[in-house]
Amino acid sequence: MNSSPFSTKERILGAAESLFATHGFAGASLRQVTAAAKVNLAAVNYHFGSKDKLIEEVFRRRLDELNTRRLGALGHLAQKPETTLEAVLEAYIGPALDLSRTGGGGAAFVRVLARAYAEHNETLRKFLSENYGHVLRQFAAEFQRLLPALSKEELYWRLDIVTGALTYAMADFGIIQRKNEVAEQAHREQAADHLVHFAAAGLRAPSPHPAPRG
Amino acid sequence: MNSSPFSTKERILGAAESLFATHGFAGASLRQVTAAAKVNLAAVNYHFGSKDKLIEEVFRRRLDELNTRRLGALGHLAQKPETTLEAVLEAYIGPALDLSRTGGGGAAFVRVLARAYAEHNETLRKFLSENYGHVLRQFAAEFQRLLPALSKEELYWRLDIVTGALTYAMADFGIIQRKNEVAEQAHREQAADHLVHFAAAGLRAPSPHPAPRG
DNA sequence: CGTATTCTCAAACGATCGTTTGATTCGAAC
DNA sequence: GTTCGAATCAAACGATCGTTTGAGAATACG
Numbered sequence A, B: 001m002n003s004s005p006f007s008t009k010e011r012i013l014g015a016a017e018s019l020f021a022t023h024g025f026a027g028a029s030l031r032q033v034t035a036a037a038k039v040n041l042a043a044v045n046y047h048f049g050s051k052d053k054l055i056e057e058v059f060r061r062r063l064d065e066l067n068t069r070r071l072g073a074l075g076h077l078a079q080k081p082e083t084t085l086e087a088v089l090e091a092y093i094g095p096a097l098d099l100s101r102t103g104g105g106g107a108a109f110v111r112v113l114a115r116a117y118a119e120h121n122e123t124l125r126k127f128l129s130e131n132y133g134h135v136l137r138q139f140a141a142e143f144q145r146l147l148p149a150l151s152k153e154e155l156y157w158r159l160d161i162v163t164g165a166l167t168y169a170m171a172d173f174g175i176i177q178r179k180n181e182v183a184e185q186a187h188r189e190q191a192a193d194h195l196v197h198f199a200a201a202g203l204r205a206p207s208p209h210p211a212p213r214g
Numbered sequence C: 001c002g003t004a005t006t007c008t009c010a011a012a013c014g015a016t017c018g019t020t021t022g023a024t025t026c027g028a029a030c
Numbered sequence D: 001g002t003t004c005g006a007a008t009c010a011a012a013c014g015a016t017c018g019t020t021t022g023a024g025a026a027t028a029c030g
Helices: A008-023 A030-037 A043-047 A051-075 A085-101 A106-118 A122-146 A152-170 A181-204 B008-023 B030-037 B043-048 B051-075 B085-101 B106-118 B122-146 B152-170 B181-204
Strands: none
Touching: A008 A030, A008 A043, A008 A051, A008 A106, A030 A043, A030 A051, A051 A085, A051 A106, A051 A122, A085 A106, A085 A122, A085 A152, A085 A181, A106 A122, A106 A152, A106 B106, A122 A152, A152 A181, A152 B152, A152 B181, A181 B152, A181 B181, B008 B030, B008 B043, B008 B051, B008 B106, B030 B043, B043 B051, B051 B085, B051 B106, B051 B122, B085 B106, B085 B122, B085 B152, B085 B181, B106 B122, B106 B152, B122 B152, B152 B181
């Protein structure tokens, strides 16, 4: 019955990903999603149970592979004395870049990911923390090994900044607008290159023992 | 009739700011807003005309003062040979910090500002660009003077990263969660201090003439 | 005072939301 | 061919959305 090579579930996930990226979770309706996926409205609740479950599935589909690849890349570097800061950053950012490079909607997903940070939805936050929190903790441990001069608190502050900048840059929210659809991949690769370079310098900055502002 | 010292318009703006920060523009309904403001539902359309106009007014109320203060701080530094990179960053970030420090809902507004980046709402983007784009251009010119080794393109990439990190950090989206309401101001000041330090190092990083990734 | 204007209020408007229902169609197993 | 579970469909559910209405209360001005 499907004229498309993709199943109904896959078409819903793809359309939802794209529309959530553009309009947000509350702003994109199931009627928009099912219309874009060319499926019946009831198909969402039939296949996923509810809109919230659909949102979770949009995340799970991408994050399972993304974080597996991140940990795999980290596994080749961890504990080795010759590992560089740039290499660990690359292990974290590279899979996200690859994801955004795959034609099948991954570029939209990184925008959805940025949405998740902006959403203060507690249910969503808990889901992400429970399912993928261990990845961030493993990377933090490796960064700590490479930056022993930083206190744990200082390190977490900086990793927080890197994560924010990564999310923001990959999601293409910035003032720098690309010219056309063809240049999107090149644009995103440039963003990642600049980001790794910038983040490495920021992480390496000497600890300030900050004085009161004024 | 108002038992509050604030007018109906002011109470609506304050409640809207807080709820937009938490639930987003589409996620916060006018019924939630008017209930929190303890005013009648129809008051929004009477005083502002529509929900979209209310959103614009939430921005205008804060950004007019914020950007005036930013340009004022920049005016004391621009063209002077002894100006430092940190001072210009401080001129950009400091007023945002002060805003988030004022008790009257400014802390919520910085989260609203971050929402604006995540929203791909063209109407909102156009409004912000038309009304406040000149501020970013003036700061870019001053950064260019202080970082002559950077190409214009390279500089814009880095400023884009700084803006993203600033927005993200000030909006308190990160993994670092503060313990209670009392510590919020101290938390935010720490975030700004770390951010200035991090951003200055990132901006000063030598130009990479980036090689192909691999 | 009376009058005009501004503001607030409960109530309802039509539209759209997420979800559910029940009938119908499909594809494999026997 | 018959049967049966899976999938799709049009239609409708109650709830909530932004917005509008018209009457009443508060305020300002003569």
